[in-house]
Amino acid sequence: MEGLFIKDLHVSVEGKEIIKGLNLSLEMGKIHAIMGPNGSGKTTLGFVIIGHPKYKAIKGEIIFKGKNILELPPDERAALGLFLGFQYPYEIKGITFQHFIWRSILALKDKKRNGERFPKNFIEFKKELRKKAEILGVDEKFIERDLNVGFSGGEKKRAEILQMLLLKPEFVILDEIDSGLDIDSVKIVAKTIESMRSPDFGVLLITHYQRILNYVKPDKVYVMYKGEIVKEGGFELAEEVEKTGYKIFENSL
Amino acid sequence: MENLKDILTIDLKKYDFKDDVNYIYTAPKGLTKKIVEEISYLKKEPDWMRRFRLKALDIFLKKPIPRWGADLSGINFDEISYYVKPTDRKGTSWEDVPDYIKKTFEKLGIPEAERKFLAGVGAQYDSEVVYHSIKKELEKKGVIFLDTDTALKEYPDFFEEYFGKVVPPTDNKFAALNSAVWSGGSFIYVPPGVHVEFPLQAYFRINAANIGQFERTLIIADEGSFVHYIEGCTAPMYSSFSLHAAVVEIIVKKGARVRYTTIQNWAHNIYNLVTKRAIAYKDASVEWVDGNMGSKVTMKYPCVIMKEKGARAEIISVSYAGKGQHQDTGAKAIHLAPYTSSRIISKSISKDGGRTSYRGLVKIIKGAKGVKSNVNCDALILDEKSRSDTYPYMEINEEEVDIGHEASVGRISEEEIFYITSRGIPESEALALIVLGFIEPLTKELPMEYAIELNRLIQLEMEGSVG
Numbered sequence: 110m111e112g113l114f115i116k117d118l119h120v121s122v123e124g125k126e127i128i129k130g131l132n133l134s135l136e137m138g139k140i141h142a143i144m145g146p147n148g149s150g151k152t153t154l155g156f157v158i159i160g161h162p163k164y165k166a167i168k169g170e171i172i173f174k175g176k177n178i179l180e181l182p183p184d185e186r187a188a189l190g191l192f193l194g195f196q197y198p199y200e201i202k203g204i205t206f207q208h209f210i211w212r213s214i215l216a217l218k219d220k221k222r223n224g225e226r227f228p229k230n231f232i233e234f235k236k237e238l239r240k241k242a243e244i245l246g247v248d249e250k251f252i253e254r255d256l257n258v259g260f261s262g263g264e265k266k267r268a269e270i271l272q273m274l275l276l277k278p279e280f281v282i283l284d285e286i287d288s289g290l291d292i293d294s295v296k297i298v299a300k301t302i303e304s305m306r307s308p309d310f311g312v313l314l315i316t317h318y319q320r321i322l323n324y325v326k327p328d329k330v331y332v333m334y335k336g337e338i339v340k341e342g343g344f345e346l347a348e349e350v351e352k353t354g355y356k357i358f359e360n361s362l
Numbered sequence: 363m364e365n366l367k368d369i370l371t372i373d374l375k376k377y378d379f380k381d382d383v384n385y386i387y388t389a390p391k392g393l394t395k396k397i398v399e400e401i402s403y404l405k406k407e408p409d410w411m412r413r414f415r416l417k418a419l420d421i422f423l424k425k426p427i428p429r430w431g432a433d434l435s436g437i438n439f440d441e442i443s444y445y446v447k448p449t450d451r452k453g454t455s456w457e458d459v460p461d462y463i464k465k466t467f468e469k470l471g472i473p474e475a476e477r478k479f480l481a482g483v484g485a486q487y488d489s490e491v492v493y494h495s496i497k498k499e500l501e502k503k504g505v506i507f508l509d510t511d512t513a514l515k516e517y518p519d520f521f522e523e524y525f526g527k528v529v530p531p532t533d534n535k536f537a538a539l540n541s542a543v544w545s546g547g548s549f550i551y552v553p554p555g556v557h558v559e560f561p562l563q564a565y566f567r568i569n570a571a572n573i574g575q576f577e578r579t580l581i582i583a584d585e586g587s588f589v590h591y592i593e594g595c596t597a598p599m600y601s602s603f604s605l606h607a608a609v610v611e612i613i614v615k616k617g618a619r620v621r622y623t624t625i626q627n628w629a630h631n632i633y634n635l636v637t638k639r640a641i642a643y644k645d646a647s648v649e650w651v652d653g654n655m656g657s658k659v660t661m662k663y664p665c666v667i668m669k670e671k672g673a674r675a676e677i678i679s680v681s682y683a684g685k686g687q688h689q690d691t692g693a694k695a696i697h698l699a700p701y702t703s704s705r706i707i708s709k710s711i712s713k714d715g716g717r718t719s720y721r722g723l724v725k726i727i728k729g730a731k732g733v734k735s736n737v738n739c740d741a742l743i744l745d746e747k748s749r750s751d752t753y754p755y756m757e758i759n760e761e762e763v764d765i766g767h768e769a770s771v772g773r774i775s776e777e778e779i780f781y782i783t784s785r786g787i788p789e790s791e792a793l794a795l796i797v798l799g800f801i802e803p804l805t806k807e808l809p810m811e812y813a814i815e816l817n818r819l820i821q822l823e824m825e826g827s828v829g
Contacts (some may be wrong), residue, residue: 209785
């Protein structure tokens with residue numbers, strides 16, 4: 110079985126343990142959803158998978174493509190095919206969106222990833238970029254602006270999805286990807302994610318609310334609470350959470 | 363991150379080499395009246411220059427070391443050789459240039475630049491210009507482009523009229539020192555109405571430990587003319603310090619325009635103390651484009667004195683200070699006439715405990731109505747160990763003026779770097795991307811070759827200390 114495997118993971122942030130002994134098997138070809146209230150450790154999980162310097166795995170393993178990735182810097186994890194759609198993407202002055210993505214592609218090519226699937230040159234890249242920006246309703250003027258600078262919340266989120274499409278990752282973690290999006294945009298983003306379904310592509314959706322799950326049908330739903338997985342199930346679990354809220358999980362710890 | 367450091371060492375070797383040169387004359391260490399007289403004698407200079415040098419020496423010896431700005435206590439004036447003449451031959455074409463010097467230039471990429479947009483090359487090797495070529499069309503247009511020593515011989519009257527007038531020896535201790543022992547540099551005269559289409563350039567480097575380099579550049583742009591002068595340098599590294607105290611004087615007459623571009627990467631043991639000043643007459647315009655990468659200490663504040671109505675100044679500078687470096691740089695805009703305008707853009711980057719300071723002056727005298735001045739200085743600090751300060755001085759004695767001043771200090775957060783690296787870009791490259799984006803206002807003003815070289819230097823600097 111291929112996928113992203115988390116074994117007995119303990120994570121601390123600035124000395125405080127946020128995730129306590131997490132076990133998860135996230136198979137390729139499936140869409141997984143992790144739901145949980147604020148502070149449950151969902152975002153921490155996304156950060157530690159990609160390698161945020163402040164989120165330290167103090168114990169456990171994260172295995173992807175047969176490797177424990179915890180020792181790898183973030184760029185090496187990207188080279189293995191991992192991608193995080195940030196909840197709050199950073200604004201980077203002095204690098205345009207298109208320049209940034211093209212540099213990322215060159216870096217990934219350098220690391221022998223996806224060579225044949227990436228555009229051969231900048232002109233081809235630009236064509237692909239235009240096409241995909243149009244699908245996502247990202248205004249062309251954004252791709253020539255500095256990365257995320259002056260983008261609205263919703264524009265940033267759509268730009269994250271655009272990045273994902275262009276960088277062609279194999280396993281993606283999308284952190285609150287629907288926050289800040291109006292309902293039409295949620296539908297477009299959801300449709301894009303659904304369209305990427307394939308046996309070689311895995312998704313972990315991190316979300317507080319059920320809303321996006323009405324448009325992206327997860328195969329598996331996990332409820333995270335205070336740094337632990339307290340319940341897992343199918344789509345029906347998401348509906349249950351929506352009705353009852355997270356309070357009822359207090360006792361399951 | 364050990365690997366990165368290894369890579370850096372290898373790459374930097376390109377910028378860190380020296381040849382064994384048999385110096386024909388090396389002045390004894392320390393500075394005395396006798397040495398100054400000897401320099402003047404060896405150069406067969408007119409008597410007025412000899413007297414000028416001696417007077418400057420007096421001023422130098424009397425003036426105290428500046429107590430403001432960077433720490434200069436590491437300079438030992440007795441340990442410096444004040445004059446070195448590596449060869450008696452002076453090439454007029456590339457073929458005449460001695461092989462060992464060619465080899466050095468090759469490593470610095472000079473022939474390439476020459477092929478591309480060569481007008482004349484003033485290449486300074488140690489304290490002497492050894493190679494100088496001028497395109498026929500420049501001569502036809504009456505443009506004079508010579509090393510300063512030759513210009514003194516060939517155009518003595520001209521020289522006496524302008525030399526030392528923009529930056530007198532009394533200006534500061536290091537201008538006085540330069541005036542006493544100057545050697546080499548470029549002299550340019552552009553006749554009225556002549557536009558020099560291609561940049562004139564000079565390359566120079568310091569090639570012996572403890573040898574000071576005191577070049578002296580004088581540019582005169584006559585009415586309605588235009589010239590762009592570029593100096594670029596990469597210097598080898600040494601264990602003991604060297605001093606570079608240059609003086610650049612520019613006279614820009616009515617309606618003329620001069621752009622002076624510097625990209626410098628002195629070795630990290632060099633004190634780089636340069637006085638650059640231009641006088642702009644009616645409707646004239648001066649642009650200083652200044653990139654400071656290397657040296658131990660740099661103190662440099664390119665200045666434009668706008669003497670007559672309608673004169674304009676643009677001063678764009680970028681400084682980078684890494685470990686053990688202090689870049690105290692900035693700009694001066696002196697408005698002495700109405701309807702003059704200035705724009706100052708300063709960008710500084712500090713990293714690995716480096717320190718940058720912006721020190722700038724905008725002065726407007728009473729009666730200079732309708733003056734516009736805009737100052738924009740941004741600092742980027744790449745880690746907790748590094749530092750940046752801003753010292754903007756304003757002396758505004760007129761009310762009907764339009765003054766703008768903006769300053770910002772930015773730090774790159776760990777999170778921003780993480781965001782960039784999470785897409786596949788290595789950390790050193792992520793830093794370089796941010797820094798290059800930050801200094802774009804300068805790089806876009808540079809000819810392509812220089813922009814590329816500057817980008818490469820920044821990338822090397824970023825690789826140097828990641829982790």
